[in-house]
Amino acid sequence: LHSNLSASERLAEWARVRSGEAAIVLGARSAVFAPLTNLGLVVIDEEHEGAYKQETSPRYHALHVAIQLAKLHGCPWVQGSATPSLEAWSAAEEGEEGREGLTLLSLPRRTADAKLPEVFIEDLTAGYRLGSPGLFSANLHDAIEETLDRKEQIILFLNRRAYAPFVICRDCGHRTMCPNCSVALSYHRRADRLRCHQCGHHEAPSPECPNCNGLRLAPFGVGAEKVEDIVRETFPTSRVARLDRDVASRKGALEEVLSAFRTGAIDILVGTQMVAKGLDFPNVTLVGVIAADISLNLPDFRASERTFQLLSQVAGRAGRGQRPGRVFIQTFNPKHASIVCAAAHDPAGFLDKLRKERKDAGYPPFRRLINVVLSGENRPAVVAAATEAAARLKPVAAALLGPADCVLERVQNRWRRHIILKLPPDANPAPIGKALLGFAPKGVQVVVDVDPYSMM
Ligand SMILES: [Zn+2]
Ligand SMILES: [Zn+2]
Structure with a gap:
């Protein structure tokens, strides 16, 4: 059950569930409302996922609904995750201490017994101190060359689409803003449009600054489109593709890119969150995180938790087959717990730090x-x-x-x-x-x- 079903398809699936013909219901968020009468087990995979929370009315959290459902049916539930939420982790500790909670079941080995990738933290502040930095640290640059030489594949991750996150006037500093939102417009170079990522407003880039009438407007900052361009310039013989919401909005494009990557027709895949989750390509032996700080700097109490989860997930794309993987995380915050613990494959260590932070500040699960x-x-x-x-x-x-x-x-x-x-x-x-x-x-x-x- 998922939201791409038509109303009649959904009805047919519901009927199969209701009659008992379908013994297993598999689905996204709304599957928790399937008309099951004899429920024996609920599995919530990737239980830490924010997508389980519906952000429009009715604002329900599918995880909470699923747990309530299991309790009503008197059946067990399983919350699965390689990067559990602090809420789940704390509940598991309650359980261990004999109170009502969860039972912690660990899976210490990786699928197919693959080794965890080696992760290197690249301090961008050091690069900046040395003078004008490129997009890649020297180590990441060399690792890309070595990996290409070995005919292995690479994923480069940047959690920001577009070519540049804003356009700035070099004379007066004015940022081009969305007329409807308090948000700067991103520059999309392929489409040659300025776009608002909140409301979808788009407009042609103006040659003239609306504030000072100067003519020195320029895109500022780096998005996935720009990473793709720089990769093509820096490694001209490599075959490069990009995967983000802009690319995937074209029907069939997602499948095309993934299938080309799977068959080895692409050497380097550049992408946003879309490349961080779930991809299982055994020939990928190098993952580069271009800037880990984008999600870290958001003014939201879950920013560090989300960053840890995202980095752990994207790091997990490397070395899934026989050959060992390497991951380079570029950051301006090389000592931040989200980054240090993701690099050390240490969710427990991260959650211990996060618990203290949340407790001191009075955030969930303590409030x-x-x-x-x-x-x-x-x-x-x-x-x-x-x-x-x-x-x-x-x-x-x-x-x-x-x-x-x-x-x-x-x-x-x-x-x-x-x-x-x-x-x-x-x-x-x-x-x-x-x-x-x-x-x-x-x-x-x-x-x-x-x-x-x-x-x-
Ligand atoms: Zn200006
Ligand atoms: Zn807008």
């Missing part, structure tokens, strides 16, 4: 969070509504942060403010909802996100 987001086209109305919402919530929430502007202050012409509530870990969120019952400010949408995954 239950509720993010109340208010948005509307009229900013004063949003500000007033947020103030009133906070006044209603104060008596029922022990700890309340805000109201404050969201990190994404404006999206699709709507101004956004939010209030963060921190409750005890097992708190019932119902009183929060009750406090806002009947609260319907004119022209302002109020969203109550219990256990938010993203707080941007």
Whole structure:
């Protein structure tokens, strides 16, 4: 069961489940609502995945629903992950200490007994101190050449699409912004368009700065498209392809690229998150992370956890076959726990550090969070509504942060403010909802996100 089924296909699948003809239901998020009557086991693979949280109404977390479902049916559930969430890890420790929780089952060996790749951290600050750095550290550059010589394959990862994340005026510093969002427009060179990654707005790049009328506008920073170009220039005889949402939006392109990579028609695959997960190509012996800091620097309490997971996943693409793999992680934060622990293949060490960080700052699983987001086209109305919402919530929430502007202050012409509530870990969120019952400010949408995954 998945969202690409048509309504009639979905109905047919539901009927097969309901009649008992299908004994196993396999699916994405919404599969937890399959009409099973005799449930015996629930397996939640990649349990740490943020995609299990639905970000539109109804805002449910499929993992929480699946666990509740298993409890209702009195059957066991399995949460699988190579990089478990802190929530799962803590529950496993509770279980070990004899309290209600999870039982930890470890799989210490890699599939097919392959060895874990050797991971090298490349300190970009050192490169910058030495003068103008290229896109690759000297070590990564040499490793790419060696790997190409051996006719083995390479994945280069950068978690940012487009050619450049913004366009800047070299005279006055003005950034070209989206007219609908508080977000800079990215430059897409193949399409020669500026695009907003929040609302999809796009426009032709202007030769003239709207602020100072100067003519020295230039793309700034590096995205996957630019990495692809630089790889082609630096290793001109190599066969290169890119895989990201821009490429994959063309029907059939995803399958084309993956099949070309599988058959060895491509030497170097450049890509975003799409190349980090699940790819199993035994001839890939080198993975290069161009900049590990992109996800690390996001102002979100899950940034370090997501970065650790992403780096661990992408590192896991190297050396899956007989030949050993190598991974180079380029970073400006070579001592950060997300990077050090990913390089050491040490999720337990990372989770210990993360636990302390979350405990000190009062974040899950030590507190239950509720993010109340208010948005509307009229900013004063949003500000007033947020103030009133906070006044209603104060008596029922022990700890309340805000109201404050969201990190994404404006999206699709709507101004956004939010209030963060921190409750005890097992708190019932119902009183929060009750406090806002009947609260319907004119022209302002109020969203109550219990256990938010993203707080941007
Ligand atoms: Zn300017
Ligand atoms: Zn926009």
